[in-house]
Amino acid sequence: MEFTPGMLMDNESAGIAAELIPDGLVAADADARILFLNSRAGRILGRPREELVGADIREAVDLQDSDGSSWWETTNPWGGLRIRTGHREKMLMLRHNGREVLVTAKYLRPGRNEPVNRVNILMRDALYRRRQEAENAAVISTVAHELRSPLTSVKGFSSTLLRRWDRFTDEQKRLMLETIEADADRVTRLITELLDVSRIDSGRLQIRPLPLDVSSVFHRHVERAVASGLERDRFAIEVAEDLPEVWADPDRLDQILSNLLENAVRHGDGVVTLSAVPADADARAAMVAKGRGEEGVEIVVSDEGPGIPEDHRALVFSRFWHGSGRGSTGLGLYVVRGLVEAHGGRVVVGTAPSGGAQFRLSLPSTAPEYLA
Template identity: 55%
Template sequence: MELTPDDLPDGLVIADEQGRVVCFNRAATRITGLAPDAALGRRLADALPLEDLEGRPWWQLTDPYGGLATRTGQPERSLLLPGGREVLVSARYVRGDRAEERTGPVRRVVISLRGTEARKRIERSHAELIATVAHELRSPLTSVKGFTATLLQKWERFTDEQKKLMLETVDSDANRVTRLIAELLDISRIDAGRLEVRRQPVDVAAALRRHVEGKVAAGQAPDRFRLALRGPLPELWADPDKLDQVLGNLLENSVRHGEGTVTIEAEPVKLSASAEDAVGRVREGTAVTVSDEGAGIPEESMGRVFTRFWRGSKRGGTGLGLYIVKGIVEAHGGTVAVGRAPGGGARFRFILPAGAPEHLA
């Protein structure tokens, strides 16, 4: 059965290249209280007269059909309809499918509307984020405060070896706090659609070897890992720091929550026939798979793995890592999925499109 706009749970409003409304679905009617007949065919600013919280006309402020040709839309924010009804609104500007059209005139403005119940869900999510951050910060900061206070008060009583041990603990906990802050910044950028990707040539095979060597140096048994590189990998342009985050998160999850051998595979793949580069060639990609032999992820939890605060076990962590993995991979134009490994454990696989930046446009 083919879905229609009326089947969508969120409000959908689409305006054509002249700025006139051509789609106003059932959810948009429910959220705004406006009838489709009163919106279809009218200018967007007249059919959906939104204002920001300071009373300024929204479409006049954002000027979707003008401004910079590189703009892709507006992130979700609270706006007001006549009468003061509050709605959550995001917009995407559609310019064209071909590379040369992507900085051309706007052909469609696609608006998503959500009601105040969605705002309440966001507020609950923010409250949960604050509680999680407070909990995760309390332990390392208590440790840092305790050890530094002890050293300052009783420095002469400790041997050099004891001082070194306490300072190493302080350093480790400070690194933990730094990682948590970096995660929060990434989440903020992902949510706002502003995660910056600095592409450069990346040697995926070397990156995988480096991460495995790091785990072994940290005390893991060398035979815990199996690295398989299948065939020559295509040239990959990616953000090396962001790719390290993805690899580090997936490997850490398999080591911490999985059991048995952790298998890391990298191989070239052909993307779908519709995924063509700027010169019409079918794109290549690099697929990386990380799997273990543990209990795996229950089937009923598969759909929640990449959401905020999902934890596969009680073995620590903020529950933010896989959410960030998904955001980073998608910012590169790739995809990530979870499934069951042949040995029964968890299997994570992400695919990044290969090629120089001009072919990724």
């Protein structure tokens, strides 16, 4: 059969629809000759459409597997079983330019068990997938480093104590054991965060809310921070009078505040203020939308540091976001948002009166319906 430019598409609307597809689309007939392709496919292949129409798709779109074999010879769309309808997405390479593409194929037949008379393939540039894989690899490397550092310390101190126990004073032994305990807590916390990320992503995060006094929770966290070596005047607590209790999971609320306080101490400066006021109209509306009633408390954690640039605020609660600095896995704030939303509340970031970062989270003051 002789091909003409008029066979580029069946009609004008089909051509317009093909151009609206974000992926590269190439269609071939029963003889493997290209009938038409959209402009995105031409850019991926690096050749003008005029040269490709009528060409053998197996030569023009020379796809190969990771082992170097021809994908067309392996799949043979026009032969083999007549019940095949296509192929799911697969990472392949264009032999002529070395470009990696994600390819999906669809086989069309005029009737049941009849030979294939049309093969459509969709191609998507794999560059973004590779970038995502590289980012995930970097995250794994970061997590591995975060785990290795405290485990190395635990191994070193415990081995030293076992071999030379009699050579150390009681004070030296106590210091080593305290270091081992602190590093073990660090590993436990990291593993907990990783598990929480998995539960948040899969929708399996569970909370067990109880009525809690916010002021007592604040003071407990400040005392814990002071016991860890921070100065007491580094913290300030401001709680509104007659503030209602919050309904929250005690362990999860501790986790939320620990992450926010650690973030403020590590990345902020000056005094870290913990305050609590009745929820404003926006926070109440958000809780009502989630079926948690109109009453709530807004908890605010702010510092006097440089703050978070406005163009970064939409990213701070995403997984593995570090901003301009490193030194953490970037999981803490992602977990904070997941935990707050699991309670039926919301968390936002803004600027404190001092110019530092300010995290505002709302929590309900009424029991969930299943406990009412």
